[in-house]
Amino acid sequence: MNIEEFRKNAHETIDWMADYFKNIEDYPVRSKSSPGETYDQIPSSPPEKGELFKDLIGDLDKIIMPGITHWQSPSFFAYFNANNSFPSILAEMITATLGAQCMSWQTSPAATELEEMVMKWLAEMLNLPGDFHGVIQDTASTATLCSILTAREKLSGFKVNSKGFSGNRKFTAYCSSEAHSSIDKAIRIAGIGSDNLRKIDVDENYAMDPEKLEKTIKNDINKGFTPLIVIAAFGTTGSTAVDPVKNIGEISEKYNLWFHIDAAYAGTALILPENRWMIAGIESADTFVFNPHKWMFTNFDCSAYFVKDKDALLRTFSILPEYLKTKEGDRVNNYRDWGIALGRRFRALKLWFVIRSFGVKGLQQKIREHIRWADNLKEKIENSDDFEIMAPVLFATVCFRYKPSEKNDTDELNKLNEQLLEKLNSSGKLYLTHTKLNNIYTIRFVVGQTYQEEHHILNAWDLIKKTAKEI
Ligand code: PLP
Numbered sequence: 001m002n003i004e005e006f007r008k009n010a011h012e013t014i015d016w017m018a019d020y021f022k023n024i025e026d027y028p029v030r031s032k033s034s035p036g037e038t039y040d041q042i043p044s045s046p047p048e049k050g051e052l053f054k055d056l057i058g059d060l061d062k063i064i065m066p067g068i069t070h071w072q073s074p075s076f077f078a079y080f081n082a083n084n085s086f087p088s089i090l091a092e093m094i095t096a097t098l099g100a101q102c103m104s105w106q107t108s109p110a111a112t113e114l115e116e117m118v119m120k121w122l123a124e125m126l127n128l129p130g131d132f133h134g135v136i137q138d139t140a141s142t143a144t145l146c147s148i149l150t151a152r153e154k155l156s157g158f159k160v161n162s163k164g165f166s167g168n169r170k171f172t173a174y175c176s177s178e179a180h181s182s183i184d185k186a187i188r189i190a191g192i193g194s195d196n197l198r199k200i201d202v203d204e205n206y207a208m209d210p211e212k213l214e215k216t217i218k219n220d221i222n223k224g225f226t227p228l229i230v231i232a233a234f235g236t237t238g239s240t241a242v243d244p245v246k247n248i249g250e251i252s253e254k255y256n257l258w259f260h261i262d263a264a265y266a267g268t269a270l271i272l273p274e275n276r277w278m279i280a281g282i283e284s285a286d287t288f289v290f291n292p293h294k295w296m297f298t299n300f301d302c303s304a305y306f307v308k309d310k311d312a313l314l315r316t317f318s319i320l321p322e323y324l325k326t327k328e329g330d331r332v333n334n335y336r337d338w339g340i341a342l343g344r345r346f347r348a349l350k351l352w353f354v355i356r357s358f359g360v361k362g363l364q365q366k367i368r369e370h371i372r373w374a375d376n377l378k379e380k381i382e383n384s385d386d387f388e389i390m391a392p393v394l395f396a397t398v399c400f401r402y403k404p405s406e407k408n409d410t411d412e413l414n415k416l417n418e419q420l421l422e423k424l425n426s427s428g429k430l431y432l433t434h435t436k437l438n439n440i441y442t443i444r445f446v447v448g449q450t451y452q453e454e455h456h457i458l459n460a461w462d463l464i465k466k467t468a469k470e471i
Contacts, residue, residue: 030428079444084300104335106328125363142303144260179236179262232244296363314337373452377457
């Protein structure tokens with residue numbers, strides 16, 4: 001492909017992309033592909049000779065598209081959204097074009113300095129404490145791992161990095177029983193050991209019980225453990241519960257624990273001034289993460305990680321072999337030292353495009369709308385005889401189940417709801433996923449796709465009611 005062919009193919013690709021969005025509602029939201037179906041259509045060896053671009057696009061339509069689940073469909077209500085938006089996509093195209101590997105300031109000064117500034121913008125938009133330093137990570141999982149590793153180093157006097165765990169105190173970590181599995185994974189990777197991760201019970205709203213947290217910490221100290229870190233959720237994955245940040249912060253200060261807040265999904269809601277009370281006490285957090293790649297219309301991957309003690313972070317991750325030395329030294333930020341990977345994509349560009357394109361007011365308006373639509377749906381469910389709400393609706397996620405009045409057996413209801421969910425998703429008209437809350441099968445309805453309108457939610461609700469009658 002030469003440059004003129006690239007230009008022509010790129011124009012055609014843009015047309016393909018615009019048509020995709022125009023027709024996105026014609027695709028089944030959850031792919032109808034069965035295991036092996038895509039694999040079996042791909043030649044088992046690579047082609048000897050180069051192929052024409054039109055053949056690649058032809059096979060994209062024929063082989064790949066049937067195996068795609070349409071995360072950008074306005075009837076995608078599953079998991080949490082991984083939203084993109086038109087400005088974000090355009091920025092990703094430019095990022096791909098520049099192909100810059102932004103590990104050091106010198107390897108693209110503008111990428112580093114734009115990242116510094118958009119992270120400041122985000123901190124201001126969310127009203128985060130002024131002493132937080134921001135860096136973009138690929139995912140919240142990585143950010144949480146970075147937080148645990150920095151805590152481990154700071155509390156071990158930076159000894160585990162050099163000496164390994166031998167001779168070190170036995171660390172314990174704390175999160176609620178509703179916390180995300182990325183914490184379990186990070187605890188394993190960081191060498192803390194999953195047996196030393198305490199899952200604290202939750203209250204009736206699925207938020208961590210701070211009294212139980214303190215009791216568990218005291219018990220561990222008495223047994224000779226060293227409590228290392230507590231991780232609070234601002235929006236759990238199952239039901240979007242908010243752990244009591246203020247109480248947890250006080251406990252972490254009292255017992256000298258590192259305090260991380262996982263706000264992967266719900267952090268975006270903090271751009272609304274009316275929600276800021278929900279995170280009172282955030283000043284005592286050491287680190288905070290939220291994902292613009294979930295609810296802030298920015299392509300995956302883009303996770304905003306904030307840390308108070310920048311020196312501890314740098315002491316944990318900096319490594320400077322001869323081939324990475326640059327003349328600017330530590331007069332500049334070299335973001336390779338702010339996390340795990342050396343190589344880094346130019347991710348700040350898409351955030352810059354999104355924030356400038358929507359404007360803070362535009363973003364606020366969208367988030368407010370999503371919350372309002374979720375609230376309206378909650379009311380409809382509450383007013384329905386055959387459905388019930390399973391958890392408080394704090395943001396734009398509605399947890400509910402089908403519960404015809406004559407049925408009371410939990411197992412029977414669990415099966416019924418599983419059946420309902422599968423029938424809905426098989427229709428291709430929407431996509432919802434589930435969780436279990438107190439062992440009760442619960443359907444999660446996540447409002448908030450970028451180009452969704454309220455009629456998509458109302459249509460989905462009608463379909464849910466109709467399908468429930470059919471099972
Ligand atoms: N934390 C919470 C509360 C989540 O809901 C999720 C994913 O949904 C994660 C962490 C992991 O996010 P990521 O895919 O960015 O690692």
